[in-house]
Amino acid sequence: MLRNVSRPSNTIKVVASCIVRNFSVSNQNMASTIGFIGLGNMGNHMARNLLKKGYPLIVYDVNKEAVEGLKQAGANVAASPAEIAATTKKIVSMLPASQHVQAVYTGDKGVFSSLQKNSLLIDSSTIDPSVSQLMAEEAANLDSKFLDAPVSGGVNAARDAILTFMVGGPEAEFETAKEILSNMGKNVVHCGAVGTGQAAKICNNMLLAISMIGTSETMNLGMKLGLDPKLLAKILNMSSGRCWSSEIYNPVPGVLEGVPSSNSYKGGFGTALMTKDLGLAQNAATATKSPTPLGSLAHQLYRVMTNSGFAGKDFSSAFQFLQEQDK
């Protein structure tokens, strides 16, 4: 959910965002093969962007259809993560959750079962930072490097290669990873040691969830007190209550155009996915003994929403959940 907002004064001067490479496809005979594991809604687009930029690919997914699609686009196909690791030393993975990452890397026929020395493993899944760290330790035991590189931006950003990658891992490997990742996104941010990419991602999404529910409560209260929603949004956005959720992604239908709230909360970032990320934030908070009272309550509210018919709606439907509902 990390998005560039048009406030230039606050942006990081992020790596590689304006470097346009002048390589021709012919120069890319040199481009080494990249292994890509996980061809779902996001990974599918990401892998295709690597192909487009001329990288030879070898791919794996449990979903045969997804694999077939990439094969037709020019990718080679592996029968297991192990086969990928035996074939190339540069691997990108994009998987749904911690347990899938553990299975793909440490399972039978997993990446670690046939990993070559000096491999570079880049995991773009959003998972528990401590799992990222565990994978990195096991990779180190095999004389290789594992970096976490979760993304912000949704399916469209994956398709258009404008994702932002938040990367955790050593500086030297970050530079190599950046070369690969910049073919799939416009920003590649180095966050620190392994796990800090995940940390940045879940921190941002926790604050986003808090702000979104807070904005929903505030807009609903103000409307009940007689304020026009557009006027209230304007007042908040010129004041200290301003946040991304009030300004760019207002949850009240009709306040902004082109956002999910003005399209029956379709599209966008689903409530169930936000709930998953908030669960990761809570696990991390408990593990580090960090109090997060509002983050914890936001998690619980999105959990209840997920249980109450909002799972597939955009997370800005918190506004709808809090309003009086006709039933």
Added chain:
Amino acid sequence: MLRNVSRPSNTIKVVASCIVRNFSVSNQNMASTIGFIGLGNMGNHMARNLLKKGYPLIVYDVNKEAVEGLKQAGANVAASPAEIAATTKKIVSMLPASQHVQAVYTGDKGVFSSLQKNSLLIDSSTIDPSVSQLMAEEAANLDSKFLDAPVSGGVNAARDAILTFMVGGPEAEFETAKEILSNMGKNVVHCGAVGTGQAAKICNNMLLAISMIGTSETMNLGMKLGLDPKLLAKILNMSSGRCWSSEIYNPVPGVLEGVPSSNSYKGGFGTALMTKDLGLAQNAATATKSPTPLGSLAHQLYRVMTNSGFAGKDFSSAFQFLQEQDK
């Protein structure tokens, strides 16, 4: 919420005096006399700004020293709100809380006891919107208008005449009020019917409190997960977690210069004052049956902070409260 309306034991001791001063009005051809009630930290500066702009003033406060200061600056002095109402038809008030507003307007020697027809009453106190509405009803019974016009901006903004006024009341009277208020602030926003100025104010501050605690939790969690606080703030501020509290008023010491967090949480907007505003928001939410789960929890957390030694610190000290404290 209107429970104290006629409760004599809560009234300000409005000291009686029947002397109507014969101050000269020769300089006042240009601007009509304005009555000003409430010369505290904020009101004192606001009244002086009116004087500077050439408005003749007649002032009242229970605090003799405050009154003396304004007298030396050129204001006339009234012995009661009633005397002010008998003298001028334009009155501004700036008082600490709902009960003071009720006492000043409805008490013995209060404004309503001697109000002239077609008076304009502008209350800049932050109070319960339903009290504003009640005062407006009583004013209407006396053929006058009462507008709520709470401010955002602190003592320095009052001094520098750069406050923002959020005004509730009829359009026609808003225009007259704007002429007066624009001498004390830079923005004068018309929010709608009477009470909506208060509504806008407490909505903004509720969202601000949520965002501030949320930012504090997020920054603390990220730091515990190994992120550098300045880097984390940058990432949030280019992302969807961005809010005024992360960007302009970051609660982590050292992330920004010139904010209370970098000055031992001195100055700024005190935790006890934020708690008061959140209490108003909760009363309004209960009265209108609006769910505000995060606003409610923010209120409770600031209440606990107020009880735990943070009352006088800036409200960004939520970060310090959540951190492990040495005791």
Added chain:
Amino acid sequence: MLRNVSRPSNTIKVVASCIVRNFSVSNQNMASTIGFIGLGNMGNHMARNLLKKGYPLIVYDVNKEAVEGLKQAGANVAASPAEIAATTKKIVSMLPASQHVQAVYTGDKGVFSSLQKNSLLIDSSTIDPSVSQLMAEEAANLDSKFLDAPVSGGVNAARDAILTFMVGGPEAEFETAKEILSNMGKNVVHCGAVGTGQAAKICNNMLLAISMIGTSETMNLGMKLGLDPKLLAKILNMSSGRCWSSEIYNPVPGVLEGVPSSNSYKGGFGTALMTKDLGLAQNAATATKSPTPLGSLAHQLYRVMTNSGFAGKDFSSAFQFLQEQDK
């Protein structure tokens, strides 16, 4: 919601609960007329019980049908609260909320407009304690006494004259009130000064709401972790997690017989009514600057439930709300 539970070691030895009066109806020529204002679901039964015990009654309600029913049962009818106050010095009221109490006592044709000296006013409504105190002050100005005496027990307890009254007011008047109230209930508890009856009621209901949601969460979590609900309830009830909600009123269908959860959450104490009481608790907490984080969140959750189709269901439907719902 105050109910006697069969734990004799913990009961208060409450006043008058086993005093059976031996007066014959003929002795009750002496019984002075009682005024009764508010003949709704509760008040209707309460008034009839006074009639049955031989008290002459004069009644008032805005609902003509309700008045007609009491008239046929033998009550005299007044055209206004004022007429009641002019007729008798003993008045009981049972009204929905604070604003109704204020209107009945302080309005035009209200009780105070024609109150006789040395009257005794007993209000059994559940309202804001500060409104009770305000009414008591105004009564004192008229040389009379106002006591708050909210009840626990629902419509059936009102019908069967087994309510519990929690009474706030001076000791001497409490004794007189007790004589009257014991005809409508089995327990009459003196809680302290005026307002403390309300305080006891809203404190109990706040803790009840917290325990009920807590029990619901706990039962749901345990079941998801593989525990049989009856076994889990048994373990809790022999342990430190035990509470009235787990033991006497378990929210999981099938764990106990004869409770609303085993009857599709019909009957019992409605979610909307609980939400109202929690709103009173929150107002009182804000007014006294008392932190109530869980009470506040319980309020918000019941508010959301009220908005989400649970308003008319028993408050133990919190369990159903938290479970995954098919929609």
Added chain:
Amino acid sequence: MLRNVSRPSNTIKVVASCIVRNFSVSNQNMASTIGFIGLGNMGNHMARNLLKKGYPLIVYDVNKEAVEGLKQAGANVAASPAEIAATTKKIVSMLPASQHVQAVYTGDKGVFSSLQKNSLLIDSSTIDPSVSQLMAEEAANLDSKFLDAPVSGGVNAARDAILTFMVGGPEAEFETAKEILSNMGKNVVHCGAVGTGQAAKICNNMLLAISMIGTSETMNLGMKLGLDPKLLAKILNMSSGRCWSSEIYNPVPGVLEGVPSSNSYKGGFGTALMTKDLGLAQNAATATKSPTPLGSLAHQLYRVMTNSGFAGKDFSSAFQFLQEQDK
């Protein structure tokens, strides 16, 4: 939640020693030797109770002093968990947290490294139920059984052999376990499959935490509203607000004798330990997608208390935390 399974950096330093002692078994015809791992505040008493009942013991702990004490009481001493597993087929463990259990069972020189077929492993630690399940799976692979059997009751209950054991595991092994455990406690409850003992424990403690904070809020609010605390406790305890925390362990100093609140919150169950258990509950809730809004907030409040100087005080000090504190 299983993230630390193979994380060497978190393991207990299980000091290796290959010496298998030749202790005599002549006294042990009556009862087979029991292995006991973990001789802390609780385990120390539990092990001594087994000795008193005539069971030969072989013990292990990283703490030399603790081991020496048991040795003098008659226990044999092992140099590693592995040595215990090689010596006996009945093992009880009592360890601080999930990672210690993992280290003791799966680490180098751990129990599983030398486990005999048909062993019975009883773990009385309070840990993540999913870790219990994982240990049971690994035990099953070695043709043995692992049961979770966490306790309720504190150090005194351990000393007096009146603990309650909540046991998860197959029925047949439960019966054998019960024979052993009943020497250390008065209740041994079979909760279901492996992990359900932990589930019952954390469910109870979550509801306990909610009730305790709820009682603290309620008592504080009632006192601020003018109620005498003993009277308020009596009213709650005859009413639907009643819970173990209000009745048996009231958090207000002076309401009950012999509880921590009447002894400056010394003794009892420490806030930091409660926080740990609530963290387990939150992990389990997240893993099972169970909403626990109050349980989650209770966790956060105890977390903040732990960070604010209350870590070592009894968990009923929530009352003190919420009150206005002099600082």
